[in-house]
Amino acid sequence: MELDAIDQLAAQAFDGFIVRKDLVRRFKTQYPVPTYVVEFLLGRYCASVDEEEIQEGLQIVQRQLSDRAVRAGTEELFKSRAREQGSVKIIDLITARLDAKSDSYLAELPSLRLRDVRINPQLVQEHDRILTGGFYAEVDLLYDAIIAQENSGRPFGIETLRAIQLSKRDVLASLARGRALFTTEDWKKFLIRSIGLEPETLSQRAQDVVLLRMVPFVERNYNATELGPRGTGKSHLFQQVSPYAHLVSGGKTTVARMFVNMASGQRGLVCQYDVICFDEVSGVSFDQKDGVNIMKGYMESGEFSRGKESIRADGGIIM
Template sequence: MPTDFDALDQLAARAFEGFIVRKDLVRSFQGRYPVPTYVGEFLLGRYCASTNEAEIAEGLQIVERQLSERAVRADEQELFKAQARENGSVRIIDLLTAKLDTKNNVYIATLPSLQLTDVRIDPSMVRENDRMLTGGFYAEVELEYDPEIAAESAGRPFGVRTLRPIQLSQRDVLGPLARGREMFTSAEWRRLLLRSVGLEPEKLSERAADVVMLRLVPFVERNYNVVELGPRG
């Protein structure tokens, strides 16, 4: 269904290209694939971050195809492993974590959807995406299979050939946020924050908007406690 984008939507799309997601599009994927909702949101932000309806429709097809082909369901683990063996590699969407194997002085990755805990990964990938060492992140992973390594004693035939982060893979995200913020006036930024939590700022009184903004403070300020008092009953 076509959606009218006002000046604030247009400004947000320019300031945060690739990060703006229409929530109504998210509902079309919610619960259909074995990945968290925010994975679908991130893909929508990548392929549907536009105010052009034709581009959004094309992006939706890409997201649908990627989720259907690369999200691993519970009974498909061995199927994806077999595809990697038969074709040399396979692309999946999974939570990627890594750790240092101190005995062999190498990094190894974990892909839980395939129950793989000893996947080879290049150190440069770990350095460039250090969040995989602190809880990990979802990514599109091209997983390769090397039959020669499989024949070795204690060999690790599976390896990460390429990866494309779906979540932010680095911890420094305040820089892009600050640069985008510079494009807004204080009034526009306030309206964007209200809209981002599902409220239409034009339909709120000044006092109601102030109350909502105050409720957001504990999310960004430590040790800030709020008690709301209302009428009895």
Template sequence: MIDKLRECFDEMVVYKDLKKSNFFSALSLPSFLRDWLLKKFEDENGIFDIEEVSDFIQEYLPKKNDWISIKNRIIVENEHIKFLTKIAVDINVQNQEISFSLPDFGLMNKDTIIEPDVWYACKDELVRGKETWGVVELGYRNPSEDLRLPGRIKLISFTNFCPYTIDLDYYKDARAEFTTKEWFDVILGAIDYNADGYTDMHQKSAMLTRLLPFVEKRLNLIELAPKGTAKSYLFGRVSRFGWLSTGGVMSRAKMFYDMSKRSPGLVCGNDFIALDEVQTISFTDVDEMRAAMKGYMESGVFTVGNYEGAADSGIILLGNISEDNMDEYKSMFIELPSVFHESALIDRFHGFIKGWDIPRMHDDLKISGWALNSEYFCTILHLLRDDASYRAIVDQIVVVPDHADTRDTEAVKRITTAYLKLIFPHVRSVEDVDLREFQQYCLRPATKMRQIIKKQLGILDIEFKGKDVPAFSIRKNYNED
């Protein structure tokens, strides 16, 4: 299969050696950044010069505590400095001034400027999202003699982190060259896992379920798992499009909109917000947060004061669970924070991931071989979020029984659509769908994920007791009304 993978995806395949190599693990780089470096420096045999990569990292990937030194070089020494980082831009409504911030270094908009000629040269790259990864070149605009114009750090140039154009149609066509079982292995390699380390397809499928929020908008999931199953790694280190929040305090301002700063929160500009170690998270105002989450998770819209916003980020709860409570028929949500002890909020989570079906991390699960570039793969998943054709196919295939609960229907269809995008991205119409595989790998697991939520709702609230997910079926004749 490796030959097929390299033939089909060519430059988007890199050699990853996480089992033996300590070079990148010692640097604590996220997967997407590591694979970007591998793509840049590896030869056709997967070999790279460690010294060459080290020099690049030292020059272009500064640490946060290097920021004073960088400011000295820019402001005092009057140098132009280039490095790789996240950048966010803002346009002042009153004076049309364009500024930027560097979130990782604490550089704020009030201290920066993008002059018109630079803006017109790179605006197409910078307006695509809330934050953009790329190589920034910074200089300094001196203050005017009368100090009416303050000194500002200015953007000289910007080069996008992803310099190549991704062809979604090519990706879809290439998928058709692989069997379903082969494709499972391709996906696992893309997210840094060795497929041979899993005992069966059930374990592999459970692992891939974590990727569903990467590929489907506003997919809300709960995962409870034993310690050591690498929840934090997948949601926090693999994709640059998501956000992992670990413990601490979460407020409505941070999550949705900060009125004092007039700044949108985490749900804006991220594909998903994963609340890790959810048992340790506290909320500044439980009732306020619960109301905001219920509204947002239902419609994708939130209101804070006079501000109304919309976003596509999914909400993911990640928590640990003891072995004696790994039972969908018991009250598994009892240890969740009190904000989640309300059935109306839990009902808005589409599905549940049984984290105990995913093996604990061990060396044999670490990839050591050729695999899809994580940065490329996660960008593909990000782009597939906008493709509505898969939901149209699901709507044509899935038969909804009479009097089905609307939230159940939406949850099952949304999860099914995510599975379809992830496992069968090559299908372009209902005629392309293998109904047996669709049932096995999309509809059935989606229904099971929703069914666990329903069982927990029945334990939490007597109103839901005994209510199961409707028996969704597959339409054999697509011309039926």
């Protein structure tokens, strides 16, 4: 693949952080995971411009996705591996809930159709987003044959997981150093290309619209409404590109999930994510009558009141 001026500048400015989008497309349609999951693995093993290193990394990524991404119809195969080997590593969207009857947390792995998976409570405390929509992670799924023999036993368990997101804390300093090498125009093109679009094929207005969609990721409590025909990619950025955005499909949610659960005190989506996107603005609805009013007040002030407490959050709302 021939690198143009923007690619070469990016490789120089962000050595070790760059992945080629043509490699992303190679895996994206093969495995049932979002784009950012593929990019996470490519960034770990293929963040280079050396072709030999890239080819070696591609083999590792191919092997990991083949071994850990659960395709439709292979659920029982992965469960069997967990039983026979004692554990199996998978890549899946993991969520959890508090089971009051057993006073324990239970995880859900939708790819395996498992709803009652034991999970270490320490993991829930470290990753509280697991309680509000969840996130993609590399999960070490265990199987305990002794527990399986118990009445209503839950043999599957999770002791370790690795969230699929950037873990380096000094990334902003690295971005600032790299940004200094770009002109403003080149930086805009680089940002657009980084989400999988080619800036040269877009008009200036279209480029500005794409950049405007990125604002909620860096600006607190930034709200916006974008209207247009279905199937034109309006929600792509919020669904596929970043683990810090959450897409509410169909526009239906609950006050407890969106803001705060009064029973447990667990903070909702607006406290857990940078952006919450409703992909059907005409269908936005809540389980309680005051849900829309709470959301309107939050969009205006950046805070909401439930019970005696006034809670401030940073998440922007996009419709």
